[in-house]
Amino acid sequence: MYRLAGALALALVFPLTALADPLPSWNDTASETAIVDFVTKVTDPASPDFVPEEERIAVFDNDGTLWSEKPLYFQGLYALDKLREKAKADPSILTDDVLRAANAGDMKGVMAGGEKGLVEILNVSHSDISVEDFQASARDWITGAKHPTTGLTYAEMTYQPMVELLSYLRDNGFRTYIVSGGGVDFMRSVSKKAYGIPTWQVIGSQGKTAYEVRDGVPTLWKEGGIFFLDDKAGKPVGIISDIGQRPIFTAGNSDGDFQMLEWTTAGEGPRFGLIVHHTDAKREFAYDRDSDVGRLAEALDQAPAHGWVVVDMAKDWSRIWTGAK
Template identity: 55%
Template sequence: MTKEPMYYFSHHMIPCCFLAFCAITVQAAEPLPSWNDGPAKQAIIDFVETVTDENSDDFVPADQRVATFDNDGTLWSEQPMYGQAAFVMDRVKALAPQHPEWQTTQPYSAVLQGDMAAVAAGGHRALLELVMATHAGMTTDEFEAIVTQWITTARHPKTGRLYTEMVYQPMLELLDYLRSNGFKTFIVSGGGVDFMRPWTQRVYGIPPEQVVGSSVKCRFEVRDGSPVVIRLPELNFIDDKEGKPVGIQQHIGQRPTMAFGNSDGDYEMLQWTTAGDGPRFGMLIHHTDADRESAYDRESSIGKLERGLDDARAKGWVLVDMKQDWSKIFPDLKKR
């Protein structure tokens, strides 16, 4: 008859095993693992622990815990061009066979010839024309399908990663950390709201209704017996700079408790957030890591950070040094 094996633990082994288990548990529960220990990481943790402590004078009820995040340069990379700008360029190329006149008409011919300097020289007016030509004249469902197909295949020109792999690992951890502490997280971006909404849930865990962005005007129609919403070639709202507090008020309806950005386009959002009563938190991501990502601030045409860099200390905003404060920039690539 086979006897079941017997296992023996001495009274000396039990405390050791217990301590080892506790050490593993504490390590697994450590917040923000890709953030190096320092003032920036500690400021986040101290603030969150304070506002979620019911015994604290600065306790903030869960229904008032709102955190807003810029997207370009704050949650994912924005160099050498905004992700949506790359989408626009690809759409121009895809639509070019239907528009032979684009071969000799600016700014379209510059895009087709790959002359980004000429595109940039056209300024905001040229970019707006390109956006309207590629983002309007279709239903919202059609546009969503186009964006979804592009975002699942388009790759960053420098790294070869998918654009959705150009997100910042420390910020993904921050989003999770805040949500685990009762915060509702929103994107408040100058980018197109309908460009972001098809993929933000999958990439950031932020649902479409918690995305605020720039938009075009739309119109309801019934086509072939089916109700549709048509995207028109007219601007509706620009969610940038002074537009961000307006967008927050119109779409979210309450002043954020925390706000995160990376450029002077986010200045007013942080300014409005931190001017509110009670505990408030503002943070700017300073791109200082030329080796792992990009280094830019005052002179950059994309993500310019000058005013915020000068005023952060006086306003009590936390300035994150990407090179010093982040042990990892991007998530590990999954095997394909």
């Protein structure tokens, strides 16, 4: 009884100590206020905007929204490393100019091949391997390889403010999903550890996968190619196929997320669209309209009309990466 009385007394004297900031890496700006206000109103049973817990679905793009994406999507850098590794063992796999450019680290030559060339690189680097072995390889690379300019591992380049946002939403009854153009097996290799998101709540692009019995062992084998591209209009399709309902909260960073933002916020009732705008050249990278990776133009222009919150990384975040202050 005395302990209870003491606890109550402390709560009265220090009422704010029990209310730790759920978003400590967010500065006290309009972006943070908008997020907190939205979560408060949809979780308050007395609010006219209350949303039942089973309808609190939040979806997040990954590249450029939950972790960095420069100078190239991380999965692209992984593919280049794996291609070079394979070519060292068997140079005969370098059958055309795009593959030879990739092996030589010639990014202009790689980009000259366009989307077809990138798919070819993925076919060579991501095929003829079991799903389990691929995920283990991806996990080792993400947690062990170093980014070419920051010196951090790729796992350390997740965004601390967004990791906090994911936790904040889950603490308030949301289910959080990744919906991204990256390969689903690549993202699933670290989604739980990096973001607290289980593998079955990750939606991404898919290559062709086949079931085979090899050496008496039933195995799912990656064959390369593209089975489903989870980008642009493909994102709402992936959401309805895998989740079965429209989210009420969407976060992205590029025009590849436009349709997902548009579809989410077009639904009835309270909706929230968030765009991560890369404005911090000092701590991260500054880019938008003219970028080859993560281009942001249409979504940025239409954000005011749709009521989407545009997060200014330089102003709204006190910290960028989980692995560095």
